[in-house]
Amino acid sequence: MFKGKSLAVLASVLVTVTCVVIYFEWRAVQEIPKSFVKLELKNLLQKGRHALLHRMIASGFHRAAAPAAAEPAAPAAAVEASRVALRGAGPAPAGEVSGLTASLAPHPSLSTGLPSFPTPREVRHASCLHDYEMSKWPRASLVIPYLNETWEHMSATVSSLVAHSPLELVDQILFIDDGNAPEWQHHEELLALHPKIRVHRNELRQGLIRAKVIGAAMIQSPVLIFMEPHCIVSRQWLEPLLEQLALARDHKTLVMPTLDIIPENNFNQYLPANHHIGGFDWTLSFGWKELIEKRNLSYVYPDPYPTPALSGGIFGIWKDNWEHMGTYDTNMTEWGGEHIEMSLRTWRCGGRILVVPCSRMGHVFRAKNPYVVHVPEVMKNTKRAALVWLDEHLEDYYKKVPYAKRIEAGDVSERIYLKKQLQCESMDWYIDNVYPELRAELSTKY
Numbered sequence: 001m002f003k004g005k006s007l008a009v010l011a012s013v014l015v016t017v018t019c020v021v022i023y024f025e026w027r028a029v030q031e032i033p034k035s036f037v038k039l040e041l042k043n044l045l046q047k048g049r050h051a052l053l054h055r056m057i058a059s060g061f062h063r064a065a066a067p068a069a070a071e072p073a074a075p076a077a078a079v080e081a082s083r084v085a086l087r088g089a090g091p092a093p094a095g096e097v098s099g100l101t102a103s104l105a106p107h108p109s110l111s112t113g114l115p116s117f118p119t120p121r122e123v124r125h126a127s128c129l130h131d132y133e134m135s136k137w138p139r140a141s142l143v144i145p146y147l148n149e150t151w152e153h154m155s156a157t158v159s160s161l162v163a164h165s166p167l168e169l170v171d172q173i174l175f176i177d178d179g180n181a182p183e184w185q186h187h188e189e190l191l192a193l194h195p196k197i198r199v200h201r202n203e204l205r206q207g208l209i210r211a212k213v214i215g216a217a218m219i220q221s222p223v224l225i226f227m228e229p230h231c232i233v234s235r236q237w238l239e240p241l242l243e244q245l246a247l248a249r250d251h252k253t254l255v256m257p258t259l260d261i262i263p264e265n266n267f268n269q270y271l272p273a274n275h276h277i278g279g280f281d282w283t284l285s286f287g288w289k290e291l292i293e294k295r296n297l298s299y300v301y302p303d304p305y306p307t308p309a310l311s312g313g314i315f316g317i318w319k320d321n322w323e324h325m326g327t328y329d330t331n332m333t334e335w336g337g338e339h340i341e342m343s344l345r346t347w348r349c350g351g352r353i354l355v356v357p358c359s360r361m362g363h364v365f366r367a368k369n370p371y372v373v374h375v376p377e378v379m380k381n382t383k384r385a386a387l388v389w390l391d392e393h394l395e396d397y398y399k400k401v402p403y404a405k406r407i408e409a410g411d412v413s414e415r416i417y418l419k420k421q422l423q424c425e426s427m428d429w430y431i432d433n434v435y436p437e438l439r440a441e442l443s444t445k446y
Contacts, residue, residue, distance in 0.1 A: 117156035128358035140223035145211035148370040153230040179205030207334035230364040240358035251318035252351035257359035302357035308435035309343040337381030
């Protein structure tokens with residue numbers, strides 16, 4: 001048997017071996033989510049909304065049209081930072097997600113008669129988890145255009161909205177059927193889900209941009225929430241958005257939730273996204289940029305924070321401001337470019353865009369749209385935004401997209417007149433005061 005020093009040596013060896021084993025097990029566990037993230041989000045990030053435009057730019061725009069374009073890119077730093085930096089400064093949120101992914105389970109309250117839907121675990125910061133004083137908040141309506149959407153996605157979107165929204169403040173959930181074939185219309189199914197659901201049909205496809213304008217014109221509520229039909233909203237997703245809108249006495253604030261990621265190939269998976277700002281380059285292609293903490297060292301998560309650009313079609317806005325600011329450019333067709341134009345118009349004409357981290361929802365980021373997107377139309381939209389808003393920097397756009405000079409974008413005089421009427425600031429003002437990172441890209445090659 002071991003005695004004295006021999007026993008002490010043996011104990012020391014055992015402790016050392018145990019520590020080594022624990023260390024390598026910990027490394028192995030750490031590597032699993034990293035490898036998963038790199039594999040999963042590498043695919044997502046290659047499928048950004050403007051990935052097709054980048055390929056066109058690289059190839060010189062040889063094709064006249066392509067069958068489809070992709071949706072907004074998944075927030076880039078959901079890759080390495082999702083495990084730790086999601087929360088930013090301050091204590092971890094209640095119900096913190098272990099590792100990268102938050103598994104989803106069927107919502108238990110099926111007594112409502114709603115279809116079941118996957119619900120993510122709580123990933124909000126602890127300071128977001130409280131009751132809200134809603135008595136003085138504005139009422140809202142949701143506008144959701146759809147074309148060739150699956151019933152699985154649409155029913156889950158509606159069920160999560162009904163289950164997790166303060167319906168006493170929601171006037172209606174308006175779906176815009178944008179020229180769907182009969183098998184994709186789902187009218188009866190939608191109307192059966194809740195009395196506040198309405199459906200308007202465009203007999204001919206108008207495109208996402210015009211469908212939103214049509215839907216918004218039918219709404220009487222003080223606040224518009226533009227949504228998409230392939231989302232799972234989290235608990236209290238709407239309250240923080242309405243709270244920020246209520247604080248904007250000039251009604252010139254736009255608000256965005258944090259968009260977490262639901263992979264296209266697994267509707268029951270949920271990847272919490274990071275808190276980046278949205279931006280774009282001189283091709284007017286959107287991308288997720290720096291973490292807000294790196295951009296603003298005094299930022300405290302989860303406070304709302306300004307972002308230079310909207311990521312896409314999910315945001316809240318006062319209806320009077322929507323109309324006063326000129327809605328969308330309805331001479332843009334189908335899809336694409338409208339979120340960049342809206343971003344420039346908002347900031348330069350007296351407004352602001354805030355990301356509200358206490359509002360979260362999962363969004364399906366797809367490889368391509370389930371409907372035809374004509375690439376020349378997307379390019380025309382982008383050029384219209386450039387002609388109206390880039391001012392003295394229009395040539396910087398043409399340097400990145402030289403063949404855009406040959407694209408016929410139509411008459412933009414009405415939008416230029418709107419810019420003058422709103423007394424909007426210059427593009428240089430926007431760069432200096434809102435998005436200084438854009439100036440650094442002037443010297444970079446595409």
